[in-house]
Structures are given as structure tokens and as C-alpha cells.
Amino acid sequence: MKLFPNAHATHPQWRMAAALVLAQLQAQMAQPQYARKPSLGLLYITDHYVADAVALLRYLGQQLPSVADWSGTVGVGVAGNNVEYFDEPALSIMLCDLPPEQYRVFSGVAPLPLGASAFSAHTALVHADGRTPDLAELLVEMAGRTSSGYLFGGVAASRGASLAFAQHAGGDGAASGVLSGGLSGVAFSDQVGLVSRVTQDCQPIGPQAVVTQAQDNVVLRLDGQPALDVLLQTLGVELNGDPQPALRAVRHTLAGLSNADAPALQGTGHFGADTRVRHIVGLDVARGGVALADRVHEGMHLAFCQRHMAAARADLTRICAEIREELAPESPALPDEQAATQRRICGALYVSCSGRGGRHFGGPSAELQTVHRALGDVPLVGFFASGEIAAHWLYGYTGLLTVFVAPADTA
Incomplete structure (x- = not known):
């Protein structure tokens, strides 16, 4: 896998923000280290763009024809590498370089199959509508549809209507790909390398x-x-x-x-x-x-x-260090043997509680700057949620960092 193109922008008009994001994505896709024809898009918007979500998704689909599948949701803030947009009109996108047979977009309209099927889910990125009845029980049931039992994601956060993006190639549309209620997201096979950690500050x-x-x-x-x-x-x-x-x-x-x-x-x-x-x-x-x-x-x-600012920064730095250590463990192995066990990050997803950003870390974008200092300059997308999902649990006031990884010698 190559690096996942990612971009973010803010503008009062959604079309201008989308144009800024597209310019960044297209510039990256022209570089050899980035994926040229990614198939899966992760899209997160702030609630300022909710009314234009259908038009926004349609526009992105027209401009990025290789991206057949989309997933995402709304937050009171969105995140990119080293920056967060909180309480302002913004969007953040990451385009994942994954073979279509290694993932499946699901929703209430197109649920993830239970039992034997052509696709076997190992883990799943989940976006939830907080108004859904018995949400905790639904997460347990959803985890049971994966072989690992591990979910990661978050609950949509909006001061108005809530929504999720769930558009998949060959589907009957779920009309526009913009839905509300229940669970949606992306299930991944065991061929997709993922490492995930939770910080509770x-x-x-x-x-x-x-x-x-x-x-x-x-x-x-x-x-x-x-x-x-x-x-x-x-x-x-x-x-x-x-x-x-x-x-x-x-x-x-x-x-x-x-x-x-x-x-x-x-x-x-x-x-x-x-x-x-x-x-x-x-x-x-x-x-x-x-x-x-x-x-x-x-x-x-x-x-x-x-819970306080010093603990928040220290614990966030800790989980980043744990991820880096898991990707490149120190061992007494010979250099070539050690290199064979190392993996690199192609993209990252960060879901944080809407009550954590800003002053909780000492200033605007301080939370994402902490991730950047600890994890490095990696493609990153994310949003600020009203609840965070890890394994089959629903958390609050936490941060969830998940990275997509590939062997270090692949490009």
C-alpha cells in the first residue's frame, strides 16, 4: 500500500472548502509515494455543512471517480494532521488505498452479513447515531459480526441533524449515500493491517x-x-x-x-x-x-x-509511542530480520471526544499537535464525537487512534 492521500479545509461555503481539499488530494496523488487511484474515501464534516451533505458527497464523487465507496459522519469538529477545526465550517478527507475485496461499506440499508458469506469481517470502523435505541447492545451485536470482536469509531456529534455517509459501489444507492439513524461504517478483512489504542487522559x-x-x-x-x-x-x-x-x-x-x-x-x-x-x-x-x-x-x-492537562498529554503521547513500538519493535534480531518485522503507517484515524479539544490540551489544535509530535508526519483524518467506540464499548471523554499499516518494504 502507498500513503493515503488526505486533506482538510475550512470555508463558509462548502463548495469552496471542497475545491481546496480536492486541490490538495490531486497534488498528492500525482506524487509517487501516494496512492494514485484509491477506492475508499473517509469523509468527516462539521455540522455547518449538514444541510449540504448530499450535494457535497455527489460533488466529491464526480471529481474523484476512482473512489467508489465512501464512509464518514458529522462532528462538532474535524481533525487533520497537526490541526483541528472546532466549531467552524470544515471538512477532512482521507482516501484509502485498499483493494475492494478487503473491505465492505455497511449501513442499515446494506447491513454487514452474519455468518458465512463471500466477505469475512475481521474488524470494523463504526459511525453511530446517538439517538439510536439500545446503542450499547447494538455495538455488542455488531462486534459479534467480526472475527476479532474489535470495533473502532465514534458517535456523530451535531447541534442539529445527525447523519452518516455510507455509499458503496454496486449498491442500490441508499439513494444519496447520506443516511441517518443506526450504525454504518466500513468492515475490514484480516488482510488490512490495523493498530488501535485508546487514551482516557x-x-x-x-x-x-x-x-x-x-x-x-x-x-x-x-x-x-x-x-x-x-x-x-x-x-x-x-x-x-x-x-x-x-x-x-x-x-x-x-x-x-x-x-x-x-x-x-x-x-x-x-x-x-x-x-x-x-x-x-x-x-x-x-x-x-x-x-x-x-x-x-x-x-x-x-x-x-x-483527569487534567498534564495527564492528557502524557497519556496521548504514550499510546502513540506504543503504536510506534508495535510497528517497529526493538529486538536483538539481525538487521535484515528486524527489518522484515517492521511496518509503516499509510494513514491514521483519530476520534476524540467533543469535550476534549482546545483548552483541555492547552490551546487550539494542541491535541492534534501532540499526536503529530509523537507519531510523525502521517496522513490523518478524524472527528470530534459525542462518544467513542473501541472494542464493543462506548466510551466518553476519550481519544481513539487507529493506524492503517503495511510492511515497511512495500510502496
């Missing part, structure tokens, strides 16, 4: 514990101790006397949860990929419990944590 502030008693969303005991006592001891505060300092500390604290078969913390002291960070929504003083914004079961692992 959190720094654990204490050891992990096992939930030994819980009711609904209330953690009652951790390692046999009242959960509220464990929380207060971890924070070094008390509720006796003036409770305000303790309550302020609790308001800045969250909880990382993982199932019984997966520890919340890795050996490095960071949260693992299966850990979901949830807000503390109340304290049950009478029972010594801590209420979380999720259901809790006995046997789960829990670690309290805090």
Missing part, C-alpha cells in the same frame, strides 16, 4: 481494587473495605467537619472499571484497553458507597483516577 491515583460488593451502579465495598472509605483515603481527605474540601476533591476524581477477567491497570501503571473511565455521580454515606455512571458488578477491578 487519566492518571491513576491509587492501586486497583476488586469490587467485593455492589448494587446497580453503587460500589459498596472494595477489597472488603467500604468503598467510600477507600476513596477518601486515596484522596487524603475526610468528610468530618467541613466537607467542602473533600467534595471538591471527589468532583475531580473518576473511576476506571474493568471486568473480572481483565485488570484495570497494566504493569506500567496505566489503564488497559479494556478499562472504562466513569464519573463519580454520588456518595452513599449511610452505606459507605460510591455511585458511578455505569452499572457495577462484583468481581470487577476498579482504580480511582484524575
